[in-house]
Amino acid sequence: MREFVQLFTRLDQTTKTTRKVELLVDYFGQANDQDRLWAIAILSGRRPKRSVKSSLLRQWAASLAGIPDWLMDDSYHVVGDLAETIALVLRPPVRTQNRSLTEWINTVKGLALLTDEEKQEVILSAWESMTTAERFVFNKLITGSFRVGVSQKLIIKAIARFEEQEENAIAHRLMGNWTPDTTDYENLIRSSNPADDDSRPYPFYLAYALEAEPATLGSPDLWQIERKWDGIRGQVIVREGEVYVWSRGEELVTAKFPEFHPLASLLPDGTVIDGEILPFKDEKPLSFNVLQTRIGRKNVTKKIRESAPVILMCYDLLEYNGEDIRARPLGERRALLEQLVAGVTEPGILYLSEVLEINDWSEAVDARAQSRENLSEGLMVKRMDSAYRSGRKKGDWWKWKIDPLTVDAVMIYAQQGHGRRANLFTDYTFAVWKGEELVPFTKAYSGLTDKEFKEITSWVKRNTRERFGPVRSVKPEQVFEIAFEGINASSRHKSGIALRFPRMLRWRKDKPAGEANTLADLQQMLIQYG
C-alpha cells in the first residue's frame, strides 16, 4: 500500500494535470496487475462498500487516542472529514506494515462479515501499524468515501499512455459495471475483444454551454437544432438479445425502467441509442419531478408505472449492426437512427427528438423562448458533421439553456459547510414574505465566491439570534437572488413548493429585506411553470 499512499499524497500536492498523469503512469509502472486494477477501480469510484458505521469508527479512534468522544466530534467539525480527523488524532504508530494495496482492500472487504468487536480489533491493529498518510487512505477505504482530484479523463489518459493504446479505446473499456472481483487487469484493459462485456456503454458526449451569440456559429444550415429535454440522459443497448439501460452517471438502471425491456426483441442486436429517459404521457413530456418520484424506489410497481410512465427520447445512434459508428458524421447517424426508430412497431417506447426547422438564428431565439412551455431546458445545437466524441468537448455540441427563474429571498438560517469550507457559513435557508411572516422555502449552498462566503460568515457571527446545534438563526436582513430551473408543488414543504437546482445568483446588498419576493409571487410562478 505504501506506493499507493505515496501516489495519493503526491497527487494531492499538485494541481497540474500533466504532473498528475506522470504520477499515475509512474505508479502503474511499479504496481503489479492486481494493485494496478484496484488503484484504477478506486480512482474511478469503484470502492468497496462501507462496512463500518462511522459512529463506531469515531468512538474507537477517540478511545485509542485517549480523548473524550465530544472532543473527537469537535475535531471532526473543524476538519470536516472523518477519515482525516481520525488519521490526525491518533498517536504515532507502534509498528510498521508492509502489505499490498490488494491485501488491505481484501481486509476492508472482509470487515462486512465480522462482528463489531472483531471489526474493532482489525481496525485498531491496522491503525497502530500505519503512518498518518496511510491511515488516511485506509480510513477512506473503510468509509467508502475515497475522492482524489483525479478525473476519469486523467485516469484514461494515464492508462492509455502506460499501455500505448488509444484513449477512446481505454475509455470504453473502463465503462460498465466491472469491479476487480469480476474481471482482471489483462481482461479489462488488454484483451483483444473489449466487447466481451455486452452491457458496456460508450462514454457520453457532453456539450458545453453556449455563451456567445449563436450567430458566431455561422450559418444555421451547418447545425442540427433540437430541444434539450429535461429527464435522465441515458443509453439503451441491445446486444445478444438483451437490453441494458445506462444513466449518464454510469449506473446500470435497466431494472428501474421495465418500459424498455421489450426493445430486446424490437431492436436488432448491436444497437446503442443515446437519448433522454423522459416522463411522458398523452404524447407530452411531464415535469422532471414526476420522474423523481420513481428514481429512488427499489421496486417499480404498476402504480408507479402508471403515474410516472417513461419513454426514450432518442438523440443519437452510437452502434449500428454491432459496429461503432461514433466517428461518422451526425447527419449520417441521425438518418440511421430515424430508420431504426421507424422500424420499431410497438408504439410508446421510442420517440425521435424532433429536429427543429431553423433557417435563421432569430427563429432559434424564438424556439428557445418557448422552452418552458415545452417542458424543455433550452436547445441543443450540434454540428451536422460532428463525430460523437467522449466527455465534455468544446466546439461541436452546444447546450443553449434558458435563463433560470429567479426570486429575491431573505436568509434566515445559516450553517457551516463541510470539507474545504468547514469553517465558513455556506449553507443557507431562505424565506419569502407571507404578510408579516417569513416562510422558509428553499436551501442553497452554492453560487457565491469564497470571498463572499467569508464576508457573510463574519456577518453571520455578528448577527446570530439563536443556535440549534450547527445551525444558527440570523437577523432577517440579507437578501439573495435565488436562481432555479423548475418549480413544483410539494406537500413535504411548509411553503407548499419545491425548487429544482436552487442556487444563489447574487447577494443583493442593495435590497432591504422588506423588498424580497412574497409567497404569492412563488405561487404565481408555480401556476405558470409548474
Add this chain to the structure above:
Amino acid sequence: MQDGFKKDDLLQFTERGIWCPPADIYIDPWRPVKRAMITHGHSDHSRYGHDSYLCTTQAAPAIKYRLGDINLQTVDFGKRTVINGVEFSFHPAGHILGSAQIRVAYKGEVWVASGDYKLENDGLAEPFESVPCHTFITESTFGLPIYDWKPQEEVFAAINDWWRANAAEGKVSLITAYSLGKAQRIIQSLDTSIGKIYTHGAVENMNEVMRAQGVPLAPTTRVTQEIAPKDYPGHLVIAPPSALNSSWIKKFKPLSRAVASGWMSLRGARRRRSVERGFVLSDHVDWKDLNAAVDATGAERVIVTHGYTNIYTKYLNEKGILAQAAQTEFSNEGDDVKEESAESGKTES
C-alpha cells in the same frame, strides 16, 4: 469584569488588556496605556501608543524596529523587578527570539502570562522554561488533538528535499513564513549547498535586525528590481504569507510554492491555499505540548486567551483543572496565526 472572573484576581482582563491592579501595569495591552510589559514583538502583542514599554533585552531590537521611537526599557531573563510590592520576571517562551512568559508574584500568589510559546527548541529562541504557578494564562491556537507536530528535523529535511527537487527541475522555490521568527528559523535550517536564499524585503529587514544583535544567520540576498528574473531558478525565496497573492511573485518563473505553518496540518487548508506544498511548522505549541506545558506549571487555574478557547477550557475542566476562557484581542493582527486563521474562519472563539 468578564464572566467568571473575580475582582481581586491578580491579573484582570480589561478592555485595555491584561491588567495588574496593585502595580497598575498591563501585559501586552491592546489599547494605549501608561505602562506596558511586552511578551514579544508580534504585532498583536506589541502595539503602538503606550507611554512606556518593558521587554527582554533580546526582544527589544525587533520591537524598536517595528514601533520606532518609543520609551522602551529592557530587562534580562530571570531578573526580578518589583513594582509596588508586585514582583515581575521574564522567562523564555521559546516562541521567537527574546519572547517571554511574564511571571507575576504578589503576597505568595503566582500568575504566569505566557504570551505565545512552544516547547521545541528551535535553536534561535531561548528554550522554553516551565514556570510553576497557581494561575497559568495560555493561548490555545492549536488546542485540538488534530494538531501534532513532527520533530523539526523531519520538517526541514522535507523542505530541503522539496527545494532540491525543484532546483533539479530548474524551478524557483518560494516558501512563505511570517517575517519575524519563522522566516529566520527556516533560513538557519536550509541546506545552502542546494542554492542561494533570496528574501522579501519584510523578511530581510528582520534578518538585518537579528544579525545586528549577533544572530549568525546564513547569508541571504534581498530581492530587488536589479536582479534579473533568470537568476532565480534553482534558488529559494522566503516571503511573508501576504506575498502569495501579490504580483510580487510574478518574476519567479517557473515556480513551486509552499507555505510553512501549523495550519498546513489540514488537507482543506492546504488546498485552499492552492500551493504545491504545505509544511507543518509552527512557533506555537501543538496539542501534546500544550497539555504538557499546562501540567508542568502545576497550575490549579488556567485562563485560555486565544485559539480554541471554549473547547480547551471544557477539556481542562473535565480533567479537573479549573479553566476559563478570556476575551482578548490577541491574534487580531500581525502574527501569521491571524492571517491564516482568519482565512479559515477561525477568528471566532
